[in-house]
Amino acid sequence: MLNLPCIPVAAADRLGTARAKRSLVLKTVIVFSLVPVLFWPVAGPAKTPLVSGPAPDFVLKSSTAQNLRLSEFRGDVVVVNFWSSDCRHCRKQLEHLADIGETNRPNRMSILSVNVDSDSDKARREIAEQALPFPVLFDSQKKVIRLYDPDRLPMTVMIDPHGTVRFIHEGYKNGDEAQYAQEIAELLAE
Amino acid sequence: MFRRTGFRTASVIRSVTAWAFAWLVACGCVGTATAKERGIEIQDLHYGEVLFHFYQHDEFTALTHLLAARQAGRVTHHANDAELLLGGLYLSYGQTEKATRIFTRLLDETSDPDVRDRAWFFIGKARYQRGLYTRADEAFSRVAGHLPASLRAELHMLQAQSLMAQSRFDEAVVLLENEDSDRAWLAYARFNLGVALVRLDRQAEGMRQLDRVGRLKTDDPELRALRDKANLALGFAHLQAREGEQARAVLERVSLNGPNANKALLGVGWPMYCRKIIAAH
């Protein structure tokens, strides 16, 4: 909840310059536009559709020992995928993502794979087993996955070089990787 | 590659410059030298905050925050530096008139040679961006030798680009020949000059410039891409001149992981194939 002060009545006294007028109008519009925001249902805002909107930014520790922030990859086509070690379909998908990563190595494409295990050691074992060629980020507190709010895993989000979410996939079945490759090619060609 | 029609040299050079500038901004090679490099102690936190965004190449945020900080009177200890940074940011955002006003005002108000040189440099750059090449040359000629190294290299590049845009290629060659540094800026200027000379049928001179870019030692991915481009252009120029062995030697410098790898392999394979055909007959 925003802690808004009252707009001082004295603001009206500063009318007389066009600039002050504009400033007061702007403040008034901001206050009124915030009113519906303040009266959202207590249960929380409805699930915001992500496609065509800006990808929620995040920073997490990664398997490369660097902290990685999504917005620093602007300029690349970015694939963000959320997975857990318990999820069989996730592990299958990772193999195909590794291939896609290799194929696209000369291109401006990055894969940020976000693991949501509470225990990141399990995830590290999986990473070592699969010899994944891209960084895995650790969202053990599940703060980032809450921003993307999938109904099931794996969730795969395709983000264009401007940081806009363009395609989302929830779940994985054999053959989906062809769709991923097509979408990536489409975004690279833009 | 040299057969593109419909391109006027000036517009090609300017569009390459714009792309090059964007990349050089992104690599942090342009604009003011860092606060640390110039031994500046940050005396206004909000000026430092602007630099934090600027050094991360987030120029729109840097510009917004700088405008706000100026308006709120929060950058008073860094007046000239803040103005120069603002002018430079305006310039990179395409606000050439506002930028020029700032630098002109600085020239009127200060006798500090560091500030004056940077002001003249940016005025020249603004004029160059607007296609006012002779006036850009005038401004550049007012720079007296107090620019930091990173801006000096950019100055030489812009001077070379301006000469090329006026088709004064011989002078551009002299300027770049005298410059020993292989800084990023100069690599772009040499590449542009090389391409322009080859297109003007001055093959040997053009290829000499491209060869210098093609031998660049660098880890930077963007410069590696430029080096690959230069070697590709050079390789195909040799092929056109039926110099198969020289073409092969140059094309083998092209990185196998880059986007130009396929073309380079084609270039290497073609003379081999031709030799086989000739040997068979």
Added chain:
Amino acid sequence: MNHLSQRAVLTVLLVMLAQLPAWSADTRPASFDGEVQDLKGAVLDLNRELFMLEEELLYPANTQVAVFVSMDVGEFFALDSVQLKLDGKPVTNYLYTEREVAALQRGGVQQLFTGNLKTGEHELVAIFTGVGPHGRDYRRGATLTFDKQIGTKFVELKISDKLSKRQPEFYVREWE
């Protein structure tokens, strides 16, 4: 900017852009280039106004407190994170990327936290973690007790190895 204020800013931006012609300069630009520059200038002015208004509304001058982070380390020191607690309550746990650390190394200053405090005594606890030369891990803390008066309060946390080479420490400086 958080999600709620982002929505507010977006709403206002749309309203303002719709009204833009009424606020543009009286002189009409002669060239297309001039028009583009005017439009870009208007976008910048608007963004600046929104940025300043957001600060004014969310963190009014009388109650504002802001914490900044800067670095002055000779040997390379990879900052990993900074955690802040204000009056015992965690207010931020910031993870730094390579790009951000490089910007700090070059002399940039990060505005890590902005909030509101009542006048009176308050306690700020800051802990930074990182990796120094030779791969050695560091974890250092600093506590500042300060008196908040009416007016903005700026606190700078400088990570420096000036006094003891290869031993980065936190130095706290209050700015008025």
